[in-house]
Amino acid sequence: xxxxxxxxxxxxxxxxxxxxxxxxxxxxxxxxxxxxxxxxxxxxxxxxxxxxxxxxxxxxxxxxxxxxxxxxxxxxxxxxxxxxxxxxxxxxxxxxxxxxxxxxxxxxxxxxxxxxxxxxxxxxxxxxxxxxxxxxxxxxxxxxxxxxxxxxxxxxxxxxxxxxxxxxxxxxxxxxxxxxxxxxxxxxxxxxxxxxxxxxxxxxxxxxxxxxxxxxxxxxxxxxxxxxxxxxxxxxxxxxxxxxxxxxxxxxxxxxxxxxxxxxxxxxxxxxxxxxxxxxxxxxxxxxxxxxxxxxxxxxxxxxxxxxxxxxxxxxxxxxxxxxxxxxxxxxxxxxxxxxxxxxxxxxxxxxxxxxxxxxxxxxxxxxxxxxxxxxxxxxxxxxxxxxxxxxxxxxxxxxxxxxxxxxxxxxxxxxxxxxxxxxxxxxxxxxxxxxxxxxxxxxxxxxxxxxxxxxxxxxxxxxxxxxxxxxxxxxxxxxxxxxxxxxxxxxxxxxxxxxxxxxxxxxxxxxxxxxxxxxxxxxxxxxxxxxxxxxxxxxxxxxxxxxxxxxxxxxxxxxxxxxxxxxxxxxxxxxxxxxx
Amino acid sequence: xxxxxxxxxxxxxxxxxxxxxxxxxxxxxxxxxxxxxxxxxxxxxxxxxxxxxxxxxxxxxxxxxxxxxxxxxxxxxxxxxxxxxxxxxxxxxxxxxxxxxxxxxxxxxxxxxxxxxxxxxxxxxxxxxxxxxxxxxxxxxxxxxxxxxxxxxxxxxxxxxxxxxxxxxxxxxxxxxxxxxxxxxxxxxxxxxxxxxxxxxxxxxxxxxxxxxxxxxxxxxxxxxxxxxxxxxxxxxxxxxxxxxxxxxxxxxxxxxxxxxxxxxxxxxxxxxxxxxxxxxxxxxxxxxxxxxxxxxxxxxxxxxxxxxxxxxxxxxxxxxxxxxxxxxxxxxxxxxxxxxxxxxxxx
Numbered sequence: 001x002x003x004x005x006x007x008x009x010x011x012x013x014x015x016x017x018x019x020x021x022x023x024x025x026x027x028x029x030x031x032x033x034x035x036x037x038x039x040x041x042x043x044x045x046x047x048x049x050x051x052x053x054x055x056x057x058x059x060x061x062x063x064x065x066x067x068x069x070x071x072x073x074x075x076x077x078x079x080x081x082x083x084x085x086x087x088x089x090x091x092x093x094x095x096x097x098x099x100x101x102x103x104x105x106x107x108x109x110x111x112x113x114x115x116x117x118x119x120x121x122x123x124x125x126x127x128x129x130x131x132x133x134x135x136x137x138x139x140x141x142x143x144x145x146x147x148x149x150x151x152x153x154x155x156x157x158x159x160x161x162x163x164x165x166x167x168x169x170x171x172x173x174x175x176x177x178x179x180x181x182x183x184x185x186x187x188x189x190x191x192x193x194x195x196x197x198x199x200x201x202x203x204x205x206x207x208x209x210x211x212x213x214x215x216x217x218x219x220x221x222x223x224x225x226x227x228x229x230x231x232x233x234x235x236x237x238x239x240x241x242x243x244x245x246x247x248x249x250x251x252x253x254x255x256x257x258x259x260x261x262x263x264x265x266x267x268x269x270x271x272x273x274x275x276x277x278x279x280x281x282x283x284x285x286x287x288x289x290x291x292x293x294x295x296x297x298x299x300x301x302x303x304x305x306x307x308x309x310x311x312x313x314x315x316x317x318x319x320x321x322x323x324x325x326x327x328x329x330x331x332x333x334x335x336x337x338x339x340x341x342x343x344x345x346x347x348x349x350x351x352x353x354x355x356x357x358x359x360x361x362x363x364x365x366x367x368x369x370x371x372x373x374x375x376x377x378x379x380x381x382x383x384x385x386x387x388x389x390x391x392x393x394x395x396x397x398x399x400x401x402x403x404x405x406x407x408x409x410x411x412x413x414x415x416x417x418x419x420x421x422x423x424x425x426x427x428x429x430x431x432x433x434x435x436x437x438x439x440x441x442x443x444x445x446x447x448x449x450x451x452x453x454x455x456x457x458x459x460x461x462x463x464x465x466x467x468x469x470x471x472x473x474x475x476x477x478x479x480x481x482x483x484x485x486x487x488x489x490x491x492x493x494x495x496x497x498x499x500x501x502x503x504x505x506x507x508x509x510x511x512x513x514x515x516x517x518x519x520x521x522x523x524x525x526x527x528x529x530x531x532x533x534x535x536x537x538x539x540x541x542x543x544x545x546x547x548x549x550x551x552x553x554x555x556x557x558x559x560x561x562x563x564x565x566x567x568x569x570x571x572x573x574x575x576x577x578x579x580x581x
Numbered sequence: 582x583x584x585x586x587x588x589x590x591x592x593x594x595x596x597x598x599x600x601x602x603x604x605x606x607x608x609x610x611x612x613x614x615x616x617x618x619x620x621x622x623x624x625x626x627x628x629x630x631x632x633x634x635x636x637x638x639x640x641x642x643x644x645x646x647x648x649x650x651x652x653x654x655x656x657x658x659x660x661x662x663x664x665x666x667x668x669x670x671x672x673x674x675x676x677x678x679x680x681x682x683x684x685x686x687x688x689x690x691x692x693x694x695x696x697x698x699x700x701x702x703x704x705x706x707x708x709x710x711x712x713x714x715x716x717x718x719x720x721x722x723x724x725x726x727x728x729x730x731x732x733x734x735x736x737x738x739x740x741x742x743x744x745x746x747x748x749x750x751x752x753x754x755x756x757x758x759x760x761x762x763x764x765x766x767x768x769x770x771x772x773x774x775x776x777x778x779x780x781x782x783x784x785x786x787x788x789x790x791x792x793x794x795x796x797x798x799x800x801x802x803x804x805x806x807x808x809x810x811x812x813x814x815x816x817x818x819x820x821x822x823x824x825x826x827x828x829x830x831x832x833x834x835x836x837x838x839x840x841x842x843x844x845x846x847x848x849x850x851x852x853x854x855x856x857x858x859x860x861x862x863x864x865x866x867x868x869x870x871x872x873x874x875x876x877x878x879x880x881x882x883x884x885x886x887x888x889x890x891x892x893x894x895x896x897x898x899x900x901x902x903x904x905x906x907x908x909x910x911x912x913x914x915x916x917x918x919x920x921x922x923x924x925x926x927x928x929x
Binding site for chain 2: 040044046048090093094100101103104105107108109111112113115116119229232235236239276277279280282283284286287290291294
């Protein structure tokens, strides 16, 4: 890192003009690729249309400076504003659609704008616009390649730093769930659609900035620089570098820019015909990369460098976060009335009614397929009931989206562990406290969120310790045993400071001592006023813990009562052991 | 605009639209069976159209080299796999399928090309060259990624597109070609003068669509394809080899691409990279149909053809911008219609 910056600082003095120009191209490509890393690698939205935003930035400044004699800075502002408006429009439409629509539509608008650039008179048609002036900075004209170099790389480094800061923040953690875990994130109050739009916007603005720098560095803008192939190459760069790593953008952009230059130089010597040989090599390279190292080169490099892994930082102490006042014990908390859910012809939940009161642990049991997890999904808004009412503290919640329900103080764990595998245990748990922070993406990029961030992480660390995983706090969540991952889920739910905690088989995969520790923790929580709705198969665990039980079979409630009563209930025994026909 | 021009534009639009409809069907088929967004479909069009034009001129089309190279690459991958699992008995079959067959086709074409065979023989030669490329491309590029996510497969598609367009430039050069029509006649149909070529295109498209429908409804292979499209894991559990259904869907896609190329070759001048844009118009049609329904996709593709034809009359320079810009309002509609989009979450 320090070496890299030292290299960048010395490069313009040590390298020839040719290589400085090449470095400029690398910087410009890095900006666009960085946006794609966030967009594709981290958030899972794939775009082959970034070159369009580069074009907006370049053409905006070219038109304003050449035809209206405006300052390049005005050009920058106009380019960014126009890009933002266009990206918002395109983003609002497409980021809501499922996976493959976005890449297809990016190709389509890439073609649409390429032909528009090439046919509009005031953009100089296919000839483009000549004579974009150089940028003046403090009366110093950035005329040569070396002049642009400083500006390009300062901008690139700033963007890299901002992206790095962003990913290491409250919003960043939420963004990192988008690709694989969006449903889970919604359950903790993350507005995933809005975040996707923000990432899309940031990527577009970076591309636009790159376009502005490009226009003033080359003094010339033409549609050829913004054709669909360029957009594809940007994505290749992101994939080569490792699409989920910020620094992968530098690696991918450098490698492919250099490789392209080198291939253009060397390949024509082998073939007499002219041809676009580097495209063939690029395509083959991408294919073999996808076949062999799908995550790109950055993880490979990281593995090589694992020897000097940094020692996990100790979580700084901070003021504890304020807690939500809980309801008094005995207050009606959650009430289901006639709730119905069908999947096609299958009634997963049939006319289900039950009630639970504050400060209690209610067990929800039943054989596999009885509909218990569906009830969880209905209560937390992941699924919507076909009929019936769900009330929480008197107010109806059955029509609310998951993230609004999370705001009311309901937190849950998932039956199938739903953690972001690549994030540390601490970060995963901190995601649970998402709604207890307020700092947004911009504050995160500028590091104005540190006080809040310390408090969130401190709270997360406290919850990790509570479930007995303090020794693993900095490990990647995916490296833990399944039982421990379930405990991480519990800690994450606790970090939300819930009034009502929904636990879906938290004890599955735990050893005996671990189960005892978990039971003790749940009892402590109840004493503190947190109510718990528990789905669990381990009857010893359930019977010793819960205040009341609801038993389900084939989507219906077949019994309700104290554990003692349930154990003696013939209907329950039949459901579990099978009747004698 | 008078009625003559209107009818002429409509005829032009329907003709192109029929070709886009064919492509849209192939793209949907490949997507349903393999989850591949098959962008390189356009290159099959290019290969077929340019090969036909070159055969007509008595030249040996570069497609034979692409076929031979692809065959050897697939043979190398298969052979390497067989050698690793010491399944030597598979080698003769691999050699026959991926080396002997492509080379035989290549030699046949090289022998026949200077002799200027009949037009229908040229068409057969083009099919023999282009159709095997489908399974070969699947074997080389996609089969190793069969379990990957839609997005990874999409990147693979762009990579394949890059390679094939690069090869296309190498073997066909930068010149634009157009073949002569199959049948030069024109018919008077009231005020409308219909070219025989348009009728050809419409008839061929209809026949193919019906044939595809018969294939899906009435043959065991069609049923296997449908089963894979509905549930991959389930299909594998009941013994349908998903690698085979993948190759089969690519074979059909290549066939449809080749036929489209043959049909479009006399209508439009094609360059080495024109197929990409033609194929994408098929995609716009498929998206108009919501990427799910075959009849809607065909209708959408017809709409694309008509829009293109009429916008070329009013705003010729912006024809492509209008057609590809069309996708934006369609997506608005799709996103409004699907109130709650169940995310297809990628697997980690």
